Structures are given as C-alpha cells and as structure tokens.
Amino acid sequence: MQRAAEDAARRSGDERLARTIHGGGTLISGLLPIGYDEESSIGQAIALQVVARYGGVSDQPDLTRYVNLVGRAVASTCDRPDIPYRFAVLNHDSINAFAAPAGYIFVTRGLMAQIRNEAELAAVLGHEIAHVSQKHILQVIQRSKRLAGVTEAGLAYANQNPEAFKGLIDAAVKKLLDEGLDQEKEIEADALGDVFAARVGYDPTAYVGLLNRLKALKGDDRAFFKTHPNFSTRIAAVQKVMQSEGLKPNGTLLGDRFARLSRGS
Amino acid sequence: MKRGKRQRLSIMVLVIALGLLSGIALAETVFVQGKTAKLRAGKTSLDRVVADLKFGEALEVLKKEDNWLEVRTAAGVKGWIFANKTTTTKPSGGDDALAKLGKSFRRTEASDVTASAGARGLDKASETYANKAGITQQHRDAVDRMTAYQIGDQDVEDFLKEGGLGEYAK
Numbered sequence: 565m566q567r568a569a570e571d572a573a574r575r576s577g578d579e580r581l582a583r584t585i586h587g588g589g590t591l592i593s594g595l596l597p598i599g600y601d602e603e604s605s606i607g608q609a610i611a612l613q614v615v616a617r618y619g620g621v622s623d624q625p626d627l628t629r630y631v632n633l634v635g636r637a638v639a640s641t642c643d644r645p646d647i648p649y650r651f652a653v654l655n656h657d658s659i660n661a662f663a664a665p666a667g668y669i670f671v672t673r674g675l676m677a678q679i680r681n682e683a684e685l686a687a688v689l690g691h692e693i694a695h696v697s698q699k700h701i702l703q704v705i706q707r708s709k710r711l712a713g714v715t716e717a718g719l720a721y722a723n724q725n726p727e728a729f730k731g732l733i734d735a736a737v738k739k740l741l742d743e744g745l746d747q748e749k750e751i752e753a754d755a756l757g758d759v760f761a762a763r764v765g766y767d768p769t770a771y772v773g774l775l776n777r778l779k780a781l782k783g784d785d786r787a788f789f790k791t792h793p794n795f796s797t798r799i800a801a802v803q804k805v806m807q808s809e810g811l812k813p814n815g816t817l818l819g820d821r822f823a824r825l826s827r828g829s
Numbered sequence: 830m831k832r833g834k835r836q837r838l839s840i841m842v843l844v845i846a847l848g849l850l851s852g853i854a855l856a857e858t859v860f861v862q863g864k865t866a867k868l869r870a871g872k873t874s875l876d877r878v879v880a881d882l883k884f885g886e887a888l889e890v891l892k893k894e895d896n897w898l899e900v901r902t903a904a905g906v907k908g909w910i911f912a913n914k915t916t917t918t919k920p921s922g923g924d925d926a927l928a929k930l931g932k933s934f935r936r937t938e939a940s941d942v943t944a945s946a947g948a949r950g951l952d953k954a955s956e957t958y959a960n961k962a963g964i965t966q967q968h969r970d971a972v973d974r975m976t977a978y979q980i981g982d983q984d985v986e987d988f989l990k991e992g993g994l995g996e997y998a999k
Contacts (some may be wrong), residue, residue: 605955612959612962646864726954
C-alpha cells in the first residue's frame with residue numbers, strides 16, 4: 565500500500581511527496597514490533613555467529629539433553645513460555661553464557677566447569693531465558709533498524725535485501741559478544757532468572773554462591789566480564805530481588821544429579 | 830412496629846450488601862503462568878488431575894494453603910494448582926503469532942521424540958546470512974540440530990518429579 569502510494573506520487577512527477585511517503589513508512593515500520601518469524605531468522609543468524617566464534621557445540625547427547633531439561637523446566641515458568649527454547653554447551657573454555665532471540669541459549673564448557681549444582685545451572689539458564697523473554701536483544705535490533713531506515717520487516721526483507729540483513733545481524737552480534745547489553749538489562753536478567761529458577765523449586769541463594777565464587781576467581785573488575793556489570797553489583801541485585809519477592813533459601817540444589825548428568829560422575 | 834420491621838429489613842439488606850462487597854473484594858484472580866499446568870483434586874502432586882490448564886487461563890482463587898491454591902476455572906471446575914505455576918498479572922508473552930506458534934509447538938512436543946538430529950531447522954534468511962558471513966557447514970549443522978532439538982512435555986514433567994521440583998517438592 566505504502567509502496568503503491570509512493571510509486572503513484574513518483575509517476576505523477578512529485579518526487580518530494582514520494583520521498584515523504586517513503587520516510588513515513590520507514591518511521592512506522594521501525595516502530596512496529598518484530599514478529600516471531602523475523603525474530604526466528606534473527607535468532608538463527610546470531611546463533612550461527614555464537615557457535616562459529618565459540619568453537620562449535622558439544623556433541624555429547626546426554627549433556628545436551630540434561631541442559632535442555634533444566635532449561636525447559638526453568639523456561640516453563642518464565643513470562644514467555646510459549647516459544648521453543650533450545651540449549652547447547654559451547655566447546656569453549658571461557659566462562660560465559662549467551663542468548664539469541666527466539667530462544668537460542670548457550671553456556672560455555674568453561675562456565676559448566678565452575679557450576680557445582682543444578683540450582684546454579686538453572687539460575688544461569690534463567691538469566692539467559694530472561695534476555696529472550698524480555699526481548700533485550702530484539703530491542704537492540706529494533707534501534708538498529710530505525711537508525712538504518714529499514715522499511716520492510718520479516719523474512720521478505722531478509723531475503724530481498726540480504727546485505728542489509730547481514731548489517732543488522734553483525735551489529736547485534738557486536739553488541740552481544742563484544743560490547744555487552746546495557747547494564748540494567750543484565751541486572752534485570754539476573755533478578756528475573758533467579759526468580760524463574762526459584763519458581764521451579766531451586767534454591768535462589770545458589771546463584772549468589774556461583775557469582776561469589778566467580779568474583780573470588782576473577783576479581784571484581786569488569787575487564788573479566790566486560791559484557792556484564794561487576795559481580796558485586798550483580799550479587800546485590802539478586803539479594804535485593806530475593807528480599808522483595810520473598811524467595812526463601814530452602815529450595816533444592818541437586819548437586820549429585822548435576823555431577824551425574826553433566827559430568828558422568 | 831411497622832417502623833421496626835422496616836429497620837430490620839434495612840439492616841438485613843445492608844448486611845447482605847456488605848457481604849457481597851466483601852466477597853467481591855476477596856475474590857482474587859490469578860493466571861496460569863506455566864507452559865503446562867495441572868488442576869488436581871487435592872493439594873499434592875499425587876492427587877488426581879481434574880483438568881489440564883492453558884497458559885494465561887484465568888482462575889478464581891478460593892483458598893490458599895502452603896504452596897497450593899484452590900481455584901475455580903471459568904468453566905466452573907474446582908481444584909488445586911501449585912502456586913508457582915500462577916501469576917497475579919496476565920502473562921505478557923504471546924501475541925497472536927506466538928500463540929499460534931505455541932499451539933503448533935505443543936503439538937510437536939506431544940510426541941515422544943526427544944531429538945531429531947539432521948532435521949532441517951535453518952530458514953532461508955539465515956542460510957543466506959551463513960553464506961554471506963562464511964559460516965562453515967559444521968557450524969550450520971550445529972544450529973540446525975539445535976533448532977530441531979525437541980524434548981516432550983512429559984519428559985520435563987518426569988525430570989521435575991525425579992528431582993522433587995515444582996509441585997513434586999517434598
């Protein structure tokens with residue numbers, strides 16, 4: 565419709581009107597929410613980059629199944645449980661975890677090695693699930709789309725203009741893997757992730773334990789987790805939400821099951 | 830005498846009105862938060878399932894005990910639900926497209942398939958992106974398998990049960 569009006573204006577010789585219609589469409593579509601089909605394409609493309617940059621994913625079926633079972637249990641209690649969440653372990657020794665839109669969630673082998681029980685894993689996956697349920701990365705993309713003046717949305721856009729689609733994805737990957745999301749989004753993901761895990765029945769203090777160990781291991785400098793706020797800020801945020809939500813330290817840890825199913829011990 | 834009768838009637842009307850108002854004030858609505866939730870005849874995970882509830886379904890709270898709520902569905906079915914599977918605000922997730930996807934996803938999950946390695950998962954846009962970005966076939970296959978990976982709802986339920994999690998907490 566917009567394109568027809570734009571073409572009609574151009575045919576009538578009114579180039580200025582055509583440009584105005586085009587600009588209006590750009591503004592409106594930039595403000596429209598990203599639909600699930602488009603989110604899925606974006607999520608897959610970002611997931612490809614995460615896998616490529618972090619050494620591929622583990623091919624251990626028992627480990628993959630275990631991480632998916634914990635993740636699915638946590639995701640079923642989040643604010644957006646009606647999309648498919650998938651989880652994988654990255655073959656990388658760095659300590660990190662990532663989420664891409666449409667429910668693609670990764671945890672590195674290095675972070676798995678630091679985790680001591682299922683409750684800690686549940687909170688880590690909960691943090692990443694919160695990034696997806698709150699559409700944190702999509703908000704970054706939405707901003708990029710507006711700045712780039714992208715008019716079309718969805719798969720049609722990606723297929724018709726693959727170069728521009730690549731530009732959007734590369735910018736999002738840079739933000740996600742190199743620069744990091746806004747600090748308040750990370751804090752929100754910490755708090756929500758712990759709430760999601762506690763809803764399943766995991767001990768909410770487990771996450772504080774993990775963050776404290778990582779702080780002792782790596783220090784409180786943002787140079788280690790340059791994509792995240794420092795550990796002290798994150799621990800304080802989790803403790804605050806535990807208090808405000810009345811989360812009691814009486815949940816389940818499941819250390820034995822974690823050792824058996826994640827390490828085969 | 831006549832006046833006394835009228836007074837008593839007025840008081841009765843007032844008492845009934847107050848009762849109704851307090852009933853309205855006490856009536857609390859919660860919404861199903863979990864992707865799947867069961868309404869049970871009693872407040873333990875061993876009690877008989879009286880209804881399978883849908884994500885976002887509104888429930889009227891009748892009673893709260895421990896971590897369980899006694900509720901009534903819009904269809905009038907009474908039963909108990911694990912409180913952590915509910916929320917007091919209507920869940921935001923799921924516009925029309927997501928709701929449709931959720932339905933089709935649940936249909937797929939209903940099968941006992943736990944993994945389907947090799948099934949195609951990447952769409953045309955991400956395939957094109959992979960070509961332009963020089964992503965190797967090995968890494969494409971990894972995301973492909975991840976996209977196609979499935980675990981049934983029953984498997985998740987059994988996992989919760991084995992771990993004493995959710996409504997299976999001891």
